[in-house]
Amino acid sequence: MYRLLNGMRIVEAASFIAAPSCGLHLLQLGAEVVRIDQIGGGPDFHRWPLAGGASLYWEGLNKGKKSIAIDLGNPQGRELAASLIAAPGPERGIFLTNFPAAGFLSYERLKAKRDDLIVLRIMGRPDGTPAVDYTVNSAIGIPQMTGPASMGDEPVNHVLPAWDLLAGAYGAFTLLAAERHRRDTGQGQEIRVPLSDVAMASLGHLGQIAETALSGADRPRYGNELFGAxxxxxxxxxxxxxxxxxxxxxxxxxxxxxxxxxxxxxxxxxxxxxxxxxxxxxxxxxxxxxxxxxxxxxxxxxxxxxxxxxxxxxxxxxxYRTLSQALADDPDLSSKNPVFAKVKHPSGPAYLTPGAAANFSGAERDLPGRSPLLGEHTDEVLAEVLGLSATEIGTLHDKKIVAGADDAA
Known part of the structure; x- marks a missing residue:
């Protein structure tokens, strides 16, 4: 982690890979990221791989973030979430989500609370219909280019969620651009980053769309051969x-x-x-x-x-190595590399944890943070961001509108 974005606060309400990885990139450059989590956890809170009953997947994507647990099915809980997102102050009012464009977290409803709000919404498709990395990948022909030439027409999926990861990184870039625009003009905006657009634009940048359009033919499989070289x-x-x-x-x-x-x-x-x-x-x-x-x-x-x-x-x-072989043999994948440090997370024993991948000359790199317990920062965020008193926070707990680390999971 670095401190280059100190002072910036991003509120995140998101699951799976693309949007949480976007928040993680920004956090590792110094931004404060506050997650709004559903009491009991979102749809990815127990996603494999697991250790000690905890999701290593969730821990990896949310390390260093703060977690406030709210009952988002309750109208008062939804209003509380909206108030957090639209909290006043410079370098505030920045929201990252993959929630649907319509609903209680729509840009129009949130903008009514803060006119210069910036919302980054990562989506499946531009029309709002659902899609994930693997369905986007299958729809643009990548599985028909992957695998041995002898496979014929049978698709071969791959395990790396490339469009999720690229959308997360691209989203971080666009959010910083929007924040700079707001500093210059005072204007907020909603940014929408559909996975399908990221995927198709990437193929276009690589010349593959032009190749197919001009040749009238799809690129065949070449197995382990590197195309064009x-x-x-x-x-x-x-x-x-x-x-x-x-x-x-x-x-x-x-x-x-x-x-x-x-x-x-x-x-x-x-x-x-x-x-x-x-x-x-x-x-x-x-x-x-x-x-x-x-x-x-x-x-x-x-x-x-x-x-x-x-x-x-x-x-x-x-x-060619397995991951376990790489971890054992490669100094770039060990605690000797300053990108990594052993960090103890809620799942149990300390394990090798990456921080920011970039190296900034003249900037001090902090150790990567651990992942939060669900609702670990509920009281802290309510007091510091919304200025609620201990009595007001206690009332929200009593009504089960919010939860702390002891009862959020």
Whole structure:
């Protein structure tokens, strides 16, 4: 965590990945993030993976945030939530949510309480109909590009929720832009970030929409081949699998030099009437000629000696490992990396916890915070943000409008 956004308060009412990850990014740059949680927890509060009965998923996305537990089914609870969102003060009045655009947390209703309110609403589709990362992904053709070429038309889903993660990061960027606009003009606004728009825009940025529109054909599967350049997995003499990528001329020339296949590659270039060194696309077009040359050379070398030589030559490669192997072997995934620290969370024992991924020169990095207990900060937020007295807070508890850490879950 850094302190670059000290003084900014964001109120978050959100579940799952995209919106909570957006709040997490902002918190790790110094913003205060206050979560409005339903008493008993939202739909992701018990989501797998679990440890000690607690969701590691929820802990990971909400670490460092404050939690106030409110009965959002009660009209008085809803009014309390709206008052928190629209609380006065500079760098306040910023709301992050994935709740429906219509309803008690609509922009119009909240704006009536604070005219310069900023709302960032992450959605499934622009029309408000529901969608999640996996349904967006299936609808834009990614599973038909994923997997072995022999799969035919059968889709292959992948486990990384890329559009959720990208929408969360993009949302943080747009929210900061809106906050700057408000500082300059005094005007608030609602920002809507639909997952489906993030996904389609991303494919457009990568040229894939233009590729399909202009060619009239969908991109086929290439298995582990890197589309448009030289790259795939190979196995060393001692049975270690590595990923080799040669996008730049230096990466390609370094690979050829280390493997000692310059003469064979030269003969292939003469036969093809092309230069593999100059154009990554040409290497891709002639992969059926080049792959066997590289595979045979790698199969004759042991992993340790080969990879040391690849590093020295500026070639690009990466190991294949399980996550447990990476945690055991890689200093970038350990407490030696300042991004990580061991933090004790409500689930029980301390475990490796990431803070902000960026490195800011001249800025001090704090340790990542632990995740909150549900309702842990209820009384603190009601007193500090809304200025309620102990008697008023006690009355809300008695009416079960709010709950603390002892009774919120």
């Amino acid at each position: 030289f790259g795939r997995d190979f196995v060393t003499r001692d049975g270690k699998r590595i990923m080799i990528v040669a996008i730049t001329q230096r990466q390609w020339s370094g690979l050829v030099e280390v493997l000692g296949i310059g003469d064979a590659v030269g003969r292939a270039e003469t036969a093809a009437g092309a230069s593999f060194a100059r154009d990554e696309g040409v290497r891709f077009e002639h992969r059926e000629t080049l792959n066997p040359l590289v595979a045979a050379a790698i199969a004759g070398r042991d992993h340790g000696e080969l990879t040391a030589a690849l590093d020295a030559a500026g070639a690009c490669w990466g190991p």
